[in-house]
Amino acid sequence: MTDAATRLATVRAEIARAARHARRDAAEVALVAVSKRRSAEEIEALIAAGHSDFGESRVQEAHDKWAAIKARHPHIRLHMVGRLQSNKAMEAAGLFDVIHSLDRSSLLDALSATPQCPPCFVQVNVGNEEQKGGVPLGELEAFLAKARGSGVSLAGLMAIAPRDREPGPYFALLADLASRHRIEGLSMGMSADYATAVMLGATVVRVGTALFED
Numbered sequence: 001m002t003d004a005a006t007r008l009a010t011v012r013a014e015i016a017r018a019a020r021h022a023r024r025d026a027a028e029v030a031l032v033a034v035s036k037r038r039s040a041e042e043i044e045a046l047i048a049a050g051h052s053d054f055g056e057s058r059v060q061e062a063h064d065k066w067a068a069i070k071a072r073h074p075h076i077r078l079h080m081v082g083r084l085q086s087n088k089a090m091e092a093a094g095l096f097d098v099i100h101s102l103d104r105s106s107l108l109d110a111l112s113a114t115p116q117c118p119p120c121f122v123q124v125n126v127g128n129e130e131q132k133g134g135v136p137l138g139e140l141e142a143f144l145a146k147a148r149g150s151g152v153s154l155a156g157l158m159a160i161a162p163r164d165r166e167p168g169p170y171f172a173l174l175a176d177l178a179s180r181h182r183i184e185g186l187s188m189g190m191s192a193d194y195a196t197a198v199m200l201g202a203t204v205v206r207v208g209t210a211l212f213e214d
């Protein structure tokens, strides 16, 4: 196996192990390979190993890097995982298949005005951290009501666990919020904590480093 194929197999095995542990079906968990700052060669190696869902955090970088790769591999699905400026909403809606970072009213307005807005995860600021994106916990209910009336298709809730803290309680909180609001999709878990996220109900994990570095 190539290095990329080995890392992919390792991450998939870890997802399967965590799913078994939680008596879940691993097929319910989608893996997004976060390829920000990775070269086309590194990405091609993962595609050759059979992977087809990739995440980027900047519209410009995604546009520059993915036009050529997508032309060669039209089945690839691209996910926007980073903070999205409202003035890039139109371009993002054309470029991405899923947006994980819908986090404020102005962006919702901009996205709902695009002709073919992809499904969006609502990002929640589960740690109520000032510097972090995401809808504040106290505003989530009103935001979801507005989103549901907007015509934008809701894929689920997304969160990034606070740094240097045990991630489990934050993932459990996001799962609880989703269930309270009858939302199924849960985008949570990165290289350091995706197994924990799978045990707590993640339906999408966003993994960068563990797929691209030994």
Ligand SMILES: *Cc1c(COP(=O)(O)O)cnc(C)c1O
Pocket (backbone or CB within 6 Å): 034, 036, 057, 081, 082, 160, 189, 190, 191, 192, 206, 207, 208, 209, 210
């Ligand atoms: C970079 C990034 C990831 C992947 O992070 P790793 O720790 O490298 O796995 C996941 N989600 C978001 C929002 C990111 O920006």
